[in-house]
Amino acid sequence: MIKVENVSKVYNTKSGKVVGVDDVSLEVLKGDIYGIVGYSGAGKSSLIRCMNILERPTSGKIEVDGVDLLQLSSKKLREARQSIGMIFQGFYLASAKTVFDNVAFALKAAGVATTQRKERVMELLDLVGLSDKASHYPAQLSGGQKQRVSIARALANNPKVLLCDEATSALDPSTTKSILKLLKKINQEFGITIVLITHEMEVVKEICDTCAVMQDGRIIEQGPSYDIFANPKEELTKQFIDTILNFDLPAKLLEACKGTILQLQFRGDLASDPVVSDMLQKFKVSANILHGKVEYIKETPLGIFIMELLGDPQEVAEAKLYLEERLKQVEVIQHAR
């Protein structure tokens, strides 16, 4: 649906050239929710703004739904943009207009007749759960409600793609969840492809099918979100994953443990497999669970457990081998002492 090919964005500033995006290529498939994560200054905003030519790339190619956006005249680009909705961290609602008029404005700009506008606005407000706020002004709404209005406005002209520029960064965790739920619903019900940028791995965990990690203007790692969580390759990706799957054990606890400490990863269906109890029945070892949790990456479980194995060294070694065969991902955190 979206193809970004060798895109760079260089800003000319008083103090010289600043590279925002550095030779990025990626493909967002139709119907995907694609998350781009990175710290501040990584180039996420520059990249997402290049996707609808809000920012004109210095070089490279942007294709949306088969159309090469950089080859279009201004008029054709304006038309093409109607199929690319966008929402922002700061909402950008017109403060002097009611909720109804904020949404209606997008339809008016697209030449939709007044009679059809009313019906469509009410349909959109119903979709985002704000039918009762049509005559309110933005100042009378909470942050989450304002973002719902901007989502309704972005969807007004039935876009195929929705770009979300840090759409939940200004919201508290529970409002963030409700907005993510709404985005998921929009993706599932209307098949709208969503690209979002964020600095929160929690957002990726909740809704993204695919994820890319950005640093210094480049994509350093990308793939299905589940694989990125289960098997991050780059140091920065690991740091982001740690914000969700952090397993630092207290030093005192590690000192007190005499056995072999293992970290076990249970993926997908294995999360409910009785691997540990099978192991305990097969080998003369005992196990202390020191830490553990199951996270759901979108809907797929990813379990991580830290366990101390105690017993005869030979039995412990065999038990570890058995776990490795069943689980594939077993890491020794501390050897027996």
Ligand SMILES: Nc1ncnc2c1ncn2[C@@H]1O[C@H](COP(=O)(O)OP(=O)(O)OP(=O)(O)O)[C@@H](O)[C@H]1O
């Ligand atoms: N309009 C601009 N003029 C000059 N430099 C810019 C401009 N916009 C972005 N930059 C620079 O490009 C780089 C990437 O910025 P960008 O805003 O894209 O990153 P980001 O990952 O979105 O960060 P943040 O989350 O803080 O917005 C930074 O060094 C930034 O200073």
